[in-house]
Amino acid sequence: MEPLLELENVTVRGQDGPRLENISLQLWPGERVALLGPSGAGKSTLLAVANGGLAPDRGRLLWNGRPPERSRRLRRRQQAGIGTLWQDLRLIEELTVQQNLNSARLAHWPWPRAWLNLLVPLDTQANLEALARVDLEPQLLARPVAALSGGQRQRVAIARLLRQEASLWLLDEPLASLDPRRSQEVLELLLRFGQAPRAFLLSLHRPDLLKGFDRGIGLRHGHLCFDLPASALQEEHLRELYGGADAAVSHG
Amino acid sequence: MAERSPAPSLLLLLPSLVLVPVAILLPSQVHGGGFDLIGRFLLAAVQPSLEPLVWRSALSGLAITAAMALLGWAASLVGGLLLGLASSCTLWQETTGHRWPAQGLRRLLALPRSIHELLWGLLLLQVLGLRPVVAVAAIAIPYSALVARVVADQLDGLDTSRLEALRCAGVPAPAALLTALGPPLLPSLLSYGGYRLECALRSATLLGVFGLGGLGTELRLTLQSLAFQELWSGLWLLFAAMLLLEQGLALLRRRWLAPRRLSLAAPKLAQGRRLEAGGRELLLLLLALLPLCWVVGRALGVHPADLTTFQPLPPLAAADWRQTLALPWPSLIANTLVLTVLAAALAVGLAPLLLLLLAPWPWAQALLRLAWALARLWPPPLTALLLLFVLQPGLLTAALALGVHNLGILGRLLLESLEEAPSGPHQALLLMGSGPRLSLLYGPFSAVARSYLAYGAYRADVMLRETVVVGLVGATGLGSQLLESLTAFAWDQLLALLVVYAALTLLGEDLSDRLRRRLQGAPGLVASNRPKPLPAAVEASPPSPFPHP
Numbered sequence: 001m002e003p004l005l006e007l008e009n010v011t012v013r014g015q016d017g018p019r020l021e022n023i024s025l026q027l028w029p030g031e032r033v034a035l036l037g038p039s040g041a042g043k044s045t046l047l048a049v050a051n052g053g054l055a056p057d058r059g060r061l062l063w064n065g066r067p068p069e070r071s072r073r074l075r076r077r078q079q080a081g082i083g084t085l086w087q088d089l090r091l092i093e094e095l096t097v098q099q100n101l102n103s104a105r106l107a108h109w110p111w112p113r114a115w116l117n118l119l120v121p122l123d124t125q126a127n128l129e130a131l132a133r134v135d136l137e138p139q140l141l142a143r144p145v146a147a148l149s150g151g152q153r154q155r156v157a158i159a160r161l162l163r164q165e166a167s168l169w170l171l172d173e174p175l176a177s178l179d180p181r182r183s184q185e186v187l188e189l190l191l192r193f194g195q196a197p198r199a200f201l202l203s204l205h206r207p208d209l210l211k212g213f214d215r216g217i218g219l220r221h222g223h224l225c226f227d228l229p230a231s232a233l234q235e236e237h238l239r240e241l242y243g244g245a246d247a248a249v250s251h252g
Numbered sequence: 253m254a255e256r257s258p259a260p261s262l263l264l265l266l267p268s269l270v271l272v273p274v275a276i277l278l279p280s281q282v283h284g285g286g287f288d289l290i291g292r293f294l295l296a297a298v299q300p301s302l303e304p305l306v307w308r309s310a311l312s313g314l315a316i317t318a319a320m321a322l323l324g325w326a327a328s329l330v331g332g333l334l335l336g337l338a339s340s341c342t343l344w345q346e347t348t349g350h351r352w353p354a355q356g357l358r359r360l361l362a363l364p365r366s367i368h369e370l371l372w373g374l375l376l377l378q379v380l381g382l383r384p385v386v387a388v389a390a391i392a393i394p395y396s397a398l399v400a401r402v403v404a405d406q407l408d409g410l411d412t413s414r415l416e417a418l419r420c421a422g423v424p425a426p427a428a429l430l431t432a433l434g435p436p437l438l439p440s441l442l443s444y445g446g447y448r449l450e451c452a453l454r455s456a457t458l459l460g461v462f463g464l465g466g467l468g469t470e471l472r473l474t475l476q477s478l479a480f481q482e483l484w485s486g487l488w489l490l491f492a493a494m495l496l497l498e499q500g501l502a503l504l505r506r507r508w509l510a511p512r513r514l515s516l517a518a519p520k521l522a523q524g525r526r527l528e529a530g531g532r533e534l535l536l537l538l539l540a541l542l543p544l545c546w547v548v549g550r551a552l553g554v555h556p557a558d559l560t561t562f563q564p565l566p567p568l569a570a571a572d573w574r575q576t577l578a579l580p581w582p583s584l585i586a587n588t589l590v591l592t593v594l595a596a597a598l599a600v601g602l603a604p605l606l607l608l609l610l611a612p613w614p615w616a617q618a619l620l621r622l623a624w625a626l627a628r629l630w631p632p633p634l635t636a637l638l639l640l641f642v643l644q645p646g647l648l649t650a651a652l653a654l655g656v657h658n659l660g661i662l663g664r665l666l667l668e669s670l671e672e673a674p675s676g677p678h679q680a681l682l683l684m685g686s687g688p689r690l691s692l693l694y695g696p697f698s699a700v701a702r703s704y705l706a707y708g709a710y711r712a713d714v715m716l717r718e719t720v721v722v723g724l725v726g727a728t729g730l731g732s733q734l735l736e737s738l739t740a741f742a743w744d745q746l747l748a749l750l751v752v753y754a755a756l757t758l759l760g761e762d763l764s765d766r767l768r769r770r771l772q773g774a775p776g777l778v779a780s781n782r783p784k785p786l787p788a789a790v791e792a793s794p795p796s797p798f799p800h801p
Binding site for chain 2: 099
């Protein structure tokens with residue numbers, strides 16, 4: 001079996017010093033991994049490298065044991081297997097929820113179908129199922145995204161990930177802007193989807209939400225601090241990461 | 253329900269359906285010969301004439317054109333500002349308590365605005381004779397009315413709460429107006445003023461094509477004598493001048509943080525601090541303009557007094573209204589409208605279609621940018637003459653010529669607004685594995701569609717006014733009939749045609765205003781977090797380029 005994601009000695013340089021320095025890690029099917037670190041540690045940069053949006057200055061990136069393909073067609077097929085939940089969600093405001101959900105299928109659709117999607121509702125059944133899985137009402141399907149609330153938008157973005165049927169999920173601070181109760185709900189929702197053959201890497205700046213993860217990776221100033229099973233994570237690791245303040249592990 | 257209406261990005265491509273009838277009709281318009289001429293013309297682009305004599309005459313032509321543009325522009329700024337203040341409802345309300353003088357003046361100003369600068373030029377040419385002041389006045393008259401409308405609309409569109417606060421504090425009206433309305437107005441007027449200078453250079457070239465001197469005249473003469481290499485020397489020179497002007501103005505805009513003159517996105521407001529620093533520079537620049545205009549005016553031989561000395565008119569025949577009435581009015585009007593719609597659909601639809609087709613290749617986009625820049629500055633009547641090498645004279649030829657020119661303008665606008673659209677959804681689509689074309693269609697196109705179409709509606713109304721410019725191709729409706737009556741000294745016909753033309757233009761303006769409001773105000777599809785567009789229809793700035801306090 002190959003790891004779904006593998007980074008080998010990845011370095012990304014920034015304007016003032018490296019944003020990532022010599023990072024190596026692997027992600028296996030079925031793993032739910034939390035990417036921990038204070039803000040500015042390089043978590044978003046690492047996720048951007050992992051989803052192919054940012055080419056590393058040094059080091060290697062492998063998906064399923066293969067580097068990013070040179071051929072455009074093969075590369076697109078690779079990208080279709082990698083789902084990202086962006087911090088700013090990146091939904092298309094002017095299109096309906098249905099069109100947004102279907103946009104995750106564009107990599108697989110022939111172009112007439114992609115154009116038809118802008119004209120008539122397509123794949124309604126699959127979209128309704130996706131909405132139900134993220135606990136959203138079916139009547140949202142025909143609404144433009146611009147008319148949704150912040151919480152609804154995030155769930156739509158998660159439903160879009162479901163529709164993409166990606167095997168690797170990269171989630172950039174999905175809980176950052178939520179209140180404690182809502183973040184618990186969303187986290188439970190996400191953890192529900194993290195089973196083999198899927199794997200996900202979720203960046204998190206609050207260490208108190210580690211429950212339900214298999215592994216934790218600590219990042220500080222672009223360096224890898226630790227990469228341990230969740231059960232082996234101790235308070236001292238987190239203290240090292242956050243410089244002492246507000247480190248509290250909650251184990252299940 | 254929103255799902256019943258097609259997605260905005262499809263609406264964006266809808267006008268390009270006009271290509272179907274055009275493609276069907278075009279073969280019947282080809283007259284067979286002339287393709288070698290087009291080939292020679294295109295070839296000459298890369299080998300322009302390098303003879304010093306050619307360059308000297310092109311340079312002096314450019315100097316004359318630029319001088320006419322500068323003077324006409326400066327005069328229109330002064331005139332427009334004064335007229336704009338005089339037709340502002342807010343101003344009258346504050347000073348006298350009545351609004352009706354402003355509204356009356358506004359109606360009056362619609363007339364000079366609705367007549368294209370070319371027509372003003374040709375009319376003044378008949379009355380005053382061939383003098384440099386004719387071109388300057390031809391630009392200044394309609395431009396003043398346009399600037400006046402923008403100034404008045406901006407003034408009346410501003411939030412008056414600050415003004416009321418000052419008035420309540422006992423500040424006298426003039427001081428209160430200047431303090432409350434000046435600073436928020438300045439950046440948008442600056443960028444609009446800069447944009448008008450670009451327009452003035454284009455207009456001056458166009459007037460030259462119709463014999464009012466300068467580079468335009470040279471371009472037409474070289475084209476008609478098939479001296480393509482010399483033609484391209486002049487064209488590249490004009491291209492360089494226009495590029496320099498566009499870049500220079502963009503630089504000033506960035507320096508003073510004024511919004512882009514055509515921008516569809518809401519400008520980022522941060523003007524306060526920098527504008528004050530730029531205020532001194534601006535004042536210096538305006539002060540430097542005064543002696544510059546004086547020197548240029550002297551060099552060109554422009555004497556304002558010339559405007560009052562008429563040349564003896566040829567003996568006028570008695571008005572023959574029966575014959576005027578016998579003109580084929582319905583077909584004249586219908587042809588004008590068909591020409592406008594065809595050209596507008598071509599220009600509005602082709603820009604996104606070309607971008608979409610070329611999306612996978614970034615270098616092709618750079619090429620497109622160059623082609624559009626050339627199309628912008630290349631006067632439409634010259635395109636028409638060029639097309640006549642291979643096509644028969646007629647409506648389609650005229651529509652192509654007008655469409656190509658406006659494609660250059662709309663294409664740049666589309667590119668700029670795409671650059672300002674949020675890049676997140678586009679990148680997300682690409683990283684989900686959608687192809688470059690579909691990513692562009694779903695992401696950025698959705699974001700800009702409505703405001704771009706709204707601008708297209710406005711542009712269609714400009715094109716209606718511009719149909720006279722391609723009138724020399726013949727059979728283009730009111731435009732060609734106007735040129736014909738003008739050369740035949742048929743004053744009665746001319747008067748009737750002008751009235752009908754102006755009425756049509758004003759009607760078109762109203763229609764495009766309505767269409768624009770519908771496009772921008774479509775329920776449910778306009779993002780609620782988008783800034784509301786200004787209610788006023790503004791020349792070259794419709795959707796929402798101006799900051800709102």
